[in-house]
Amino acid sequence: MDLGGHLLQTVSPADPLGADRWDFHADPCATLVEQPAVDPALFESREADDDEADDLWEAALAPSGIVARAHAQRADELVAELTTIDALQARLEARKAMVLAALTAAVGGSSENPAHRLDAPNVAASELAAALRISQRTASAAVAEALIVTDKAWKPVLEAMAAGDLPRRRANVILDAAAPVPPERLEAFAAEAIGIANPPDPDQTLSQGALKRHLRRLGEKYAREPLSVRKERVSAHRRVDLEPAQDGMCWLSAYLPLEVGAAIDTRLEAIARSLQSPEEHRTINQLRADVLADLLGSDASATAGIGSIEAVATGDAPPSPGPTGGVRTELIVTVPARTLSGDSDSPGEIVGYGAIDASAARILASEAATWTRLFVDPEDGAPLALGRRRYTPTLAMRRFLGARDRTCRFPGCDKPAAAAEADHTREWAEGGTTEADNLALLCPQHHRLKTVGHWDVRHVRSSAPPGSPMPPGRPVPPGTLEWKAPSGRRYLTYPEGDPAPPF
Structure with missing residues (x-):
């Protein structure tokens, strides 16, 4: 029936709340065209631990619940469209790479003249730069990337992109990780790398940061030279750069050995967090920047009005002279x-x-000031469980979470464990326990989103329940989390799937 351009449908037996009586076409915010009917069966019985039943129960009690559900359905459609766009972009990037490779061949890349072959990438880049009105440098980088990804050794990567299964951002991670791999081993590396970057089970897809770490380890497996030899060679290029930015600001970056950079990053985080208090108005990022300025350029920071940083001492040892005395840092x-x-x-x-x-x-x-050897329960991986006897995890548990989770456990987030917080998945105030299978590391931003209630999360104990994005009954590793988005979509995040860390 057509009511002034609004489509009115009958109630579907599969949708007792009458969501199909909402018009999603005339207005992005669903328009109610008829009072929805409520299925009386909803009030008969429900499982106490069934999240879906809880959602239906609440939705049946108030019209506002039905409105929220209608909006969530709309959000789910938009998220689905975003994933479709991402796949389409991957296909277009694969096609662009093939066209650029063909253009390079057409302007001399397939010539028998060595000079013509040598100049062909530059000629192709000049054509691209003129056609798209971009710089020669940007065009040259695009041509170089296209010639690499269309090489025979990278056939699995190009095919995955062409199928829409591998976005360019993830393909570039594979190419970057191959830096230490000699040419004769590239095909074997690419075949194994594509299995990690594009697993058969989408739920096993790694975040961008975790993918980089996994593929760098894989690169070490196929490398001709050991890491120590390559590091000694490239460490000669260590440097600090300053790039002016808008509004009188700048970007300061440093190229350093990883162990040095990680120690600096962890120490900045520890000092900044020691300065937080109810009276402190600065954000953690502002505190980190001010600490860096105070440590390395006290005169300049005073001129800029930053002020002196005085860290709060922790532990039994008296603070040493200077602004960082007494602050403890820990790298796992x-x-x-x-x-x-x-x-x-x-x-x-x-x-x-x-x-x-x-x-x-x-x-x-x-x-190292202390050594810790972790012995974990072979059943659930937890070093110990405190139950309801203590809210704050012990240092041993915090170390275990750092080794298990490694980063914030929100889907796609890669904030390191040192900058994350141990969160009770089931809130302590609601009866949650302090044990490994009720704790996960979350960065402050995603911790807040979960605490406020925008996202729901729970531990998957032994196997995937009905309604999860993985087949029911499949065993899952300890520490697996199931997230429910505001749109209603569900995501699983796993501890990084490497063998247990060597302790």
């Missing part, structure tokens, strides 16, 4: 026992940051 470094003994040069890893060479791992181990 996993090192194979054979590497520590000198019997192997296998890399170690700074959890949440990446691999370090064996020499750096031994140095960090020799300088």
Whole structure:
């Protein structure tokens, strides 16, 4: 029936709340064209732990619940469209790469004249720059990338892009991770890398940061030279750069060994958090910037009006002179026992940051104030559980969470464990316990989104329940989280799927 351009449909038995009586076409905010009917069966019985039943129960009690559901359905459609657009962009990027490779061949890349072949990429880039009105440098980078991804060795990557399964951003991670891999091993590397970047089960898809770490480890497997040799060579290029920005600001960046950069980052975070208080109005990012300015340029920071940073001392030791006295920092470094003994040069890893060479791992181990060897329960991976006896996790549990989660556990977030907070998945005030299978690391931003109620999260205990985005009954590793978005979509996040870290 047509009512003034609004479509009125009958109630579907599969939709007892009458959401199909809403018009999603005339107005992005659903327009109610007839009072929705409520199925009396909703009031008969419900499972106490069934999230879906809880949602239906609340929706049946008030019209506002029905409105929220209608908006969520609209949001779900928009999110689905975004995923479609992402796949389409991947196909277009694959097509663009093939066209640029063909253009390079057409302007001399397939010539028998060596000089013409050498000039062909520059000629193709000049054509691209003129046609799109972009710089020669940008065009040259696009041509170089296209010639790499269309090479025979990278066939699996190009095919995945052409199928819409591998966005360009993830393809570039594969290409970057291949830097230490010699040409004769590229095909084998690409075949294994595409399985990690584009797994058969979409729920196993890694975040961008986790993908980088996994593929760098894979690159070490296929590398001709060990990490220590390459690091010694490239460390000669260490530097600090300053790039002026708008409004009298600038960007300061440094190219340093990973263990040095990770220590700096962790120390900045620790000092900044020690300064937080109810009276402190600065954000954590502002505090980190001010701490850096105070440590390295006190005169300049005073001129800029930043003021002196005075960290709060923690622990039993008296604070040492200077603004950072008494602040404790902690890096979680996993090192194979054979590497520590000198019997192997296998890399170690700074959890949440990446691999370090064996020499750096031994140095960090020799300088460690404390050593922790984690023995975990083979059933659930938890080192211990405190139940309701204590709200705050012990230091051992916090270390375990850092080793298990490595980063914030929100889908796609890659904030390192050192900058995340241990959150009770089921809130303590609601009866949640302090144990590994009710704790997860969340960065402050996603911790807030979860606490406020925009996103719901729960631990998946043993196998996927009905309604999850994975087949029911499939076993899941300890620490698996199921997130429910405001749109109603569900996402699973897993602990990083590497073998257990070497302790």
